[in-house]
Amino acid sequence: MKKEGLHCDFASKTAPRNDRQNRSRLYKHKGAFKWKGIKPERYKPSGKDWSDIVRQTLIGSRGETARFHLRYFEIAPGGSSSFELHKHEHVVVGIRGKGVCVVGSRKLRLEFLDTLYIEPGMPHQLRNPYDEPFGFFCIVNARRDKPKILSQRD
C-alpha cells in the first residue's frame, strides 16, 4: 500500500497545492494529540472568563463545504471555557483525560468517548478541575451565531 504524506493533498494532481479549496485531505495524528498540518491556536485573544485553552481546527478553516466544523480543544489543569449560551448546538466528545461540563444547572463528568449533545440556548461551560490535560472534540455547525457570555458560576 502506498504510504501517504501528512495532511496530503491527494485530490488535485494538476492544480498547484494552494489553488484549490475544499479538497480531500488526511491529517495524520502525530501523537500527543497533535496533527500534522494543524496549528494549535489560542482559543480567544484574551478574556477573564476563560483560561488555558488551546484549539486545533481540524475541519473548517480550509474552505471545506461541509456544514459542520470539527475542532479539538485542550484545557490545562485548572482551566475552563467561557460560561456561555448560543443558538447553535454543540457536540462534545471526550478524548484525552477527563473534565467537567456544566450544562444548565448540572455538572457532568466527561471521559474518553463520552458524547454530549448540548441543545440550542443551553448555558454551558467546560472545565478541567483535574491534574491532567482535558482534551475533547467539539463539533459545531459551520454557520453559527455568536455566543453570549454569562456571569461566571460555581
Add this chain to the structure above:
Amino acid sequence: MKKEGLHCDFASKTAPRNDRQNRSRLYKHKGAFKWKGIKPERYKPSGKDWSDIVRQTLIGSRGETARFHLRYFEIAPGGSSSFELHKHEHVVVGIRGKGVCVVGSRKLRLEFLDTLYIEPGMPHQLRNPYDEPFGFFCIVNARRDKPKILSQRD
C-alpha cells in the same frame, strides 16, 4: 459533583421523558466502543458490495437540530464499506485499531485520531484488511444525497 445517569435527559425536568426532542443528552461510553443508550445497527439491510459493519448513531436520530450527524462505525477484520460516491462530504476519524480508506486512486491508512476529509464527489471505500476491529467516527451533513454505488475495485 453530582453523578449523572447514562444518556441522561437533563434538559427537561417537567416534560415526560419522551415528549421532548432535541434535548441535551450525555451518552456515556461503556467501554469496548459501546455507549449507553445507543443501539448498534446493521449498516444496510443487505448487499454484496459491503460486509461486516456495525453502525452506532450517536447524534442524528433523536430529533437533534444540529446540521450534522455523528456516527461510529466498526468494520470487522476482512470487512469493507461500499465503494461509493455522493455529493456530501465525509469526515472520518480513526478511533479503534486501524484500517484503510480508498479515496479516488489512493489508499490511505487510518489509525487512532487520524482525520480524513473527503470532498464531494470523491469515490471512497473503508476497508479493514487487519486482524483487529477497525472503528471510526464518521461525521456527515444532516441533509445529504444518496450514495451512488460503484464497481468494486482492488
